[in-house]
Amino acid sequence: MPACLEIPPGCEAAMRVLWDYLARALTNPRMVAVDEHLAQCGICRANAVFEKRLIAEIAAIRRPYDDSATLQLRILRMLSRARVTQP
Amino acid sequence: MPIDETDFESKTLPHLEAVARFALSLTRDRADADDLVQETYLRALRGWSTFRAGGDARPWLFTICRNAFLRLRRRRQAFIESEDGDLDAMPAVIGHVQAMHDGLGDLFELIDVRPAIERAIDNLPEPHHTVLILVDLENNSYEEAAAILDVPIGTVRSRLFRARRMIQETLLAYAQDAGLARSANGHLRADPIAS
Numbered sequence: 001m002p003a004c005l006e007i008p009p010g011c012e013a014a015m016r017v018l019w020d021y022l023a024r025a026l027t028n029p030r031m032v033a034v035d036e037h038l039a040q041c042g043i044c045r046a047n048a049v050f051e052k053r054l055i056a057e058i059a060a061i062r063r064p065y066d067d068s069a070t071l072q073l074r075i076l077r078m079l080s081r082a083r084v085t086q087p
Numbered sequence: 088m089p090i091d092e093t094d095f096e097s098k099t100l101p102h103l104e105a106v107a108r109f110a111l112s113l114t115r116d117r118a119d120a121d122d123l124v125q126e127t128y129l130r131a132l133r134g135w136s137t138f139r140a141g142g143d144a145r146p147w148l149f150t151i152c153r154n155a156f157l158r159l160r161r162r163r164q165a166f167i168e169s170e171d172g173d174l175d176a177m178p179a180v181i182g183h184v185q186a187m188h189d190g191l192g193d194l195f196e197l198i199d200v201r202p203a204i205e206r207a208i209d210n211l212p213e214p215h216h217t218v219l220i221l222v223d224l225e226n227n228s229y230e231e232a233a234a235i236l237d238v239p240i241g242t243v244r245s246r247l248f249r250a251r252r253m254i255q256e257t258l259l260a261y262a263q264d265a266g267l268a269r270s271a272n273g274h275l276r277a278d279p280i281a282s
Binding site: 025053054055062064071072074078 | 095096100103104107108111117121124125128129132133194195200201204205208219223224225226229244247248251254255258
């Protein structure tokens, strides 16, 4: 069991930091510790794959802003007016 | 000191669509979002002299947008939240373990989950909805989201993880309702609820 994963050891410690791990927001030793745990634990590995896919699916939801060209024209007109009246 | 108009447009307009998406996520109404974007750019123009040259205009615009939204709406909801995102990460994983046990381990391969995720995102309460949009959809870092929202990074983590957890729970319920969950004997449910 990697020493960097704190008590309680094993799966629970890895699961607690899983989202930070996927965001690569852990310190290097903790990243390595989770890597090592996932390499030897099929259940946690499956969890990591699932959570990573979930985050990817959420990110894929980003929708284009319909008719942003019209909005840009509106903003440009507003900026022109604002510059005219700028003190 | 005169405002460099060309610089303002070249630095801010490339982010218009991202700001508009963020505004829509805040207002959840297209007309209100357009108004909020206009207000954001007007405030940005007025404050352009305070923008640090060489800085990233995107998070700066997001911050203005959020502040404008708060001023316009004057709507705040009281909520209780933990500063410990791990508290939400753990049940989410446990939820997945249970889902795997129920036969939902390969959920993403079985059904199109996007409609369920879209609904789940739309139904997220504030402030969790905004954080999820900022980090997961608009690719801001924890640090950038914290600066935009003027909250500690721990709060961003907590809100983000709770939002993901709520989406995951909705998703798993969606799959179960679609008849994908297995019964205790390992067989698929015979009577799917969802059509």
